Amino acid sequence: MRPVTVYPRGEGAIASARGLVKVYGSGETAVRALDGVDVDFANGELTAIMGPSGSGKSTLMHCMAGLDTVTSGTVVVDGEDVARLGQRGLTRLRRERLGFVFQAFNLIPTLTAEENITLPLDIARRPVDRDWFDTVVDAVGLRDRLDHRPGELSGGQQQRVACARALVSRPAVVFADEPTGNLDSRSSSEVLGFLRHSVDVLGQAVVMVTHDPTAASYAHRVLFLADGRLVGEIVDPTPESVLDALREIGAGRRAPEPALAGAAPALVGGVAGGLR
Amino acid sequence: MSRVALRGIRSHLGRFLLSILAVLLGVAFVAGTFSLREMMADTFDSIVEAGTDADVYVEGAELAGGGTPMGGQQARFPLETAETIAAADGVAAAVPGVQGAIVLVGADGTAVLNNGAPSFGLGLHPDERALWVADGRAPSGPDEVALESAALERAGLAVGDTTKVVLAGEVRTVEVVGELGFAAPMAGAIMVGLDWDTALAAYAPDGLTTGVAVYAEDGVSERALADAVETALADGPAAADVRVLTGDEMRAEMAEQWQSALGFVSTFLLVFAGIALFVGTFIIGNTFSMVVRQRQREFAMLRAVGASPTQVFASVLAQAGVVGVLGSLLGVGAGVGLVELLRGVFAGMGMELAGDVPIDTFTVAVSVLVGTVVSLVAALVPARRAALTAPVEAMRDEVATHDRASRVRTGVGAVLLAGGLLAVVVATTGVVTENRGALLGAGAAAILVGVLALAPAIVPPVLGGLAAPVVAGVRPLGALARGNVTRHPKRTATTAGALMVGMALVGAASVLAASAQASVRDVVDNQARTDLILQSATWDVPAALVEDLPQVDGVAEVHALRIAQATRVDGEDLALIGVPEGFFTEVLEVPVDAGDATDLAPGQAVAQASDAEERGWAVGDELTVEGIGGTTRVRLAAVIDSGVLGLPLVVEESDFDAVAGPGASVIDSVFVKAAPGADLADVRAGLAELAEPYVVVSIMDAEEYGDAVAAQVNQVLVILYALLALSIVIAVLGIVNTLAMSIAERTREIGLLRAVGLGRLQMASIVTIESVLTAVFGTVLGIGVGAGLAATMTRVFADEGLNRLAVPWAGLGVLLGLAVVVGVVAALWPAARAARMNVLEAIAYE
Numbered sequence A: 001m002r003p004v005t006v007y008p009r010g011e012g013a014i015a016s017a018r019g020l021v022k023v024y025g026s027g028e029t030a031v032r033a034l035d036g037v038d039v040d041f042a043n044g045e046l047t048a049i050m051g052p053s054g055s056g057k058s059t060l061m062h063c064m065a066g067l068d069t070v071t072s073g074t075v076v077v078d079g080e081d082v083a084r085l086g087q088r089g090l091t092r093l094r095r096e097r098l099g100f101v102f103q104a105f106n107l108i109p110t111l112t113a114e115e116n117i118t119l120p121l122d123i124a125r126r127p128v129d130r131d132w133f134d135t136v137v138d139a140v141g142l143r144d145r146l147d148h149r150p151g152e153l154s155g156g157q158q159q160r161v162a163c164a165r166a167l168v169s170r171p172a173v174v175f176a177d178e179p180t181g182n183l184d185s186r187s188s189s190e191v192l193g194f195l196r197h198s199v200d201v202l203g204q205a206v207v208m209v210t211h212d213p214t215a216a217s218y219a220h221r222v223l224f225l226a227d228g229r230l231v232g233e234i235v236d237p238t239p240e241s242v243l244d245a246l247r248e249i250g251a252g253r254r255a256p257e258p259a260l261a262g263a264a265p266a267l268v269g270g271v272a273g274g275l276r
Numbered sequence B: 001m002s003r004v005a006l007r008g009i010r011s012h013l014g015r016f017l018l019s020i021l022a023v024l025l026g027v028a029f030v031a032g033t034f035s036l037r038e039m040m041a042d043t044f045d046s047i048v049e050a051g052t053d054a055d056v057y058v059e060g061a062e063l064a065g066g067g068t069p070m071g072g073q074q075a076r077f078p079l080e081t082a083e084t085i086a087a088a089d090g091v092a093a094a095v096p097g098v099q100g101a102i103v104l105v106g107a108d109g110t111a112v113l114n115n116g117a118p119s120f121g122l123g124l125h126p127d128e129r130a131l132w133v134a135d136g137r138a139p140s141g142p143d144e145v146a147l148e149s150a151a152l153e154r155a156g157l158a159v160g161d162t163t164k165v166v167l168a169g170e171v172r173t174v175e176v177v178g179e180l181g182f183a184a185p186m187a188g189a190i191m192v193g194l195d196w197d198t199a200l201a202a203y204a205p206d207g208l209t210t211g212v213a214v215y216a217e218d219g220v221s222e223r224a225l226a227d228a229v230e231t232a233l234a235d236g237p238a239a240a241d242v243r244v245l246t247g248d249e250m251r252a253e254m255a256e257q258w259q260s261a262l263g264f265v266s267t268f269l270l271v272f273a274g275i276a277l278f279v280g281t282f283i284i285g286n287t288f289s290m291v292v293r294q295r296q297r298e299f300a301m302l303r304a305v306g307a308s309p310t311q312v313f314a315s316v317l318a319q320a321g322v323v324g325v326l327g328s329l330l331g332v333g334a335g336v337g338l339v340e341l342l343r344g345v346f347a348g349m350g351m352e353l354a355g356d357v358p359i360d361t362f363t364v365a366v367s368v369l370v371g372t373v374v375s376l377v378a379a380l381v382p383a384r385r386a387a388l389t390a391p392v393e394a395m396r397d398e399v400a401t402h403d404r405a406s407r408v409r410t411g412v413g414a415v416l417l418a419g420g421l422l423a424v425v426v427a428t429t430g431v432v433t434e435n436r437g438a439l440l441g442a443g444a445a446a447i448l449v450g451v452l453a454l455a456p457a458i459v460p461p462v463l464g465g466l467a468a469p470v471v472a473g474v475r476p477l478g479a480l481a482r483g484n485v486t487r488h489p490k491r492t493a494t495t496a497g498a499l500m501v502g503m504a505l506v507g508a509a510s511v512l513a514a515s516a517q518a519s520v521r522d523v524v525d526n527q528a529r530t531d532l533i534l535q536s537a538t539w540d541v542p543a544a545l546v547e548d549l550p551q552v553d554g555v556a557e558v559h560a561l562r563i564a565q566a567t568r569v570d571g572e573d574l575a576l577i578g579v580p581e582g583f584f585t586e587v588l589e590v591p592v593d594a595g596d597a598t599d600l601a602p603g604q605a606v607a608q609a610s611d612a613e614e615r616g617w618a619v620g621d622e623l624t625v626e627g628i629g630g631t632t633r634v635r636l637a638a639v640i641d642s643g644v645l646g647l648p649l650v651v652e653e654s655d656f657d658a659v660a661g662p663g664a665s666v667i668d669s670v671f672v673k674a675a676p677g678a679d680l681a682d683v684r685a686g687l688a689e690l691a692e693p694y695v696v697v698s699i700m701d702a703e704e705y706g707d708a709v710a711a712q713v714n715q716v717l718v719i720l721y722a723l724l725a726l727s728i729v730i731a732v733l734g735i736v737n738t739l740a741m742s743i744a745e746r747t748r749e750i751g752l753l754r755a756v757g758l759g760r761l762q763m764a765s766i767v768t769i770e771s772v773l774t775a776v777f778g779t780v781l782g783i784g785v786g787a788g789l790a791a792t793m794t795r796v797f798a799d800e801g802l803n804r805l806a807v808p809w810a811g812l813g814v815l816l817g818l819a820v821v822v823g824v825v826a827a828l829w830p831a832a833r834a835a836r837m838n839v840l841e842a843i844a845y846e
């Protein structure tokens, strides 16, 4: 693990943060979820964010995506200063330049897969680019499932629909918060394979939170977060290097978080499963 | 378990708030009705008490039913009887009652018409005790009057002012010389005190009275006095015509008359309350369904740790009980407030009511019982579902977000609907002739309940259709909104049901009213051969005016239509119409079913077809007609079918006079024909000039007359609009309730939509579209059922004068527009809530 690379003015980055601080609550009960984070997410790269539970991964994502307000520091996404945007501006930012994939409840149950995929475009009243739509749908392999409602799709298929939805509006960045958190290893690899594909082939920038070292190994770069601070990064990770890095962080902390402790055995199975 | 139930209520009070409000509204009406009734009864009791202070009453024998408390439709007997009575043992004074209708002109020059409350003139006997002179002095001579305090205030007059009255059909200029005191609030009635001789001349020209109030000497009991009076009258000529009552008996009799009049009012109000509660059950049922759904996992958990289905069932019902009791208690309070408010409104309209708003244990007990039972019944089905939760569902990850119409419910609904339709078809096509109205009523009820039961099954297709324009027009919001209302067909159907019931009633009423108006207008247009018609706001055109009418330039003929209420035909109490000879050739050309109506001569009568059929009268039959004036026999000359004459039997003027007796009939309408070639506008101006001093007389041509009759139908509609308003209020509550709860259920979805770029306004629009769709669905269904059924009624009730079907499309369109407004209003708060929902909280995953 090496120190996190930060470009002086975030050159080449599609999204970057400087001195990002997020404090929940005040006084005695105040929680410093982010404690001075400087980070750049590069265009055309799949970045993974890892760290113990409660280390601020989701908070970082939410602040980067304008879903949450920051206490101090700046966030710039696709050249736009997120802190300066009002409600309307944030809504437009999300609608036009960001894509989201959540851990669960990604789809509107009353809409078909196709309607869910085109939802951001429909909301923005933008025409659907049929070629791009076909490219994305074929990439996720859902061509024959387009008329199905979410209830009729498996968990993996649902997450792939969510990925397709995140990509269909050609956003500047896709933020995915534990997109494979609820999936078995086979479905996970489908979704992760597709995310990597979208970066490599379609040129998309993707930021993904995960606690699974195997998932992280799909990324170009893995960032490690602990107690609201970025503590290091690995470029071109493998499951083993990620696991080592996690052990390093765990040793640096007095009491490892249970979630992280739980993640390790699961990972052994993942590795034993013989990916790559 | 009871602890679980109570905690559940306390921690989710918000969820139950609207249920409590629904119970509150219904119960407020129940409690309000009871206490309003109490209060009115108190008021009238005090009037009876104050106005009926004598020890014995000698009353004219009951002549015909339908007597009114104030008027007294009784046989009359000679005034001199009072002297015989005064001579009896123990009598201090005997005061004959001489009273009748009067029109008082107020300070503003218009008649004092107090919202239908009676105006009456009263002869002030020297021994009068119920009234006293509070200010000024008693009137003496025909040019003076004294006014009861409330009448004085209402008229805007003061002692010493000069004004006019219309007395015995004549206009008189009089001076107000005094103010009269009365021991009770008058409840709006206008009382004018007259000099004794003036009153005698006006109200008892034949020297007859309807009753004598007898006061006892000190120490003589009511009973003893009554016996003495009876003995004194025994040999007299009037013995057969009078009844002797003690003061207590008289007061009881009058109180009874009031009670039955009030009984009608409270029945009517209780119907409102019933509808409010019925519709309220929809809200409560929906709330509990949703709460049970949200707590499915909790119930499964309880079951898993050993709670029996009965315990779970009881815990849900216990919550319903708490909601019911809480809502009921608040409802009783609201009811009292409502009545207090009404009292203020009544007082503002010049109808003072007595006493405090009464609230007794009976009212509280009944109200709480009704509210609680309604709430429990509404929660039965959800409670059963909660009880049947399988313990394994605790392990399930996601709670189902759909419901489906139940087979049983749909089946029952279909059977009811089919049965109801069959009954209506049978009733309308005349397969049966007996009890068609009842059959139609039963069929209508079955159809309404059937549609309510079927509603969940028809939500998807019908709402899908209704939503099509929105789905196409407002992408993608319309599709999202449609998905939200159709994924819970039961919930949507129940929510819409509240509005459906009200809209069905109003839809039916408006079709009926339009048809009735069209029928009347049809009749007026086709049958009336007259140029101008005179009517009075007091329902009695002054006789003196009628006498003078022929003198107006250009007037060729004057026909007065008179009505006597206190008459009997073959022993049955029936009001009677009297018209001059030639009425059916000159004024009204009626469709004749049998016989010949054109030569209605003395000794002959004409009957309305539906009434004749009912009583088995046929042309040539002899009928005995009796009234205050006497008895005569008439031969039925014709059976007619006219919607203009609202009463069963018409006789010729001379027979009418012989039967009705002087002073016991009113001139309902006067029909005027102009001479050929006369300018109608001039004739009208001449008539208007003559009628002007009488203040209350209006002159109409045939068209305006039709309008006036139609306007009466509209007054009935006003009551139905009140009903509509009530059901709308409750329906709005229901929609707000459902929306608020389903938004809470959909928190995650909303967060997701907002995260992928849905704006706040767009979010609010989705909720608003859902709301409008629900409201329009309920309205379309309600109007369809109500108006459809009403349309069939014209076939069943054609005989009763409802022979034209008119569908008030514009009015129904307004109702539909109203539904949209209702939807938008109901969505205001839930939409704001959905729009303001925190995106992060919504997507947070624990």
Ligand SMILES: Nc1ncnc2c1ncn2[C@@H]1O[C@H](COP(=O)(O)OP(=O)(O)O)[C@@H](O)[C@H]1O
Residues within 6 Å of the ligand: A024, A025, A031, A032, A033, A051, A052, A053, A054, A055, A056, A057, A058, A059, A060
């Ligand atoms: N809305 C909130 N209010 C208060 N504290 C919060 C809130 N959201 C997150 N936190 C706290 O901030 C810290 C970081 O949370 P989060 O970013 O969700 O961690 P992670 O996603 O890495 O598990 C945690 O200590 C958490 O308790």
Ligand SMILES: [Mg+2]
Residues within 6 Å of the ligand: A057, A058, A059
């Ligand atoms: Mg997280």
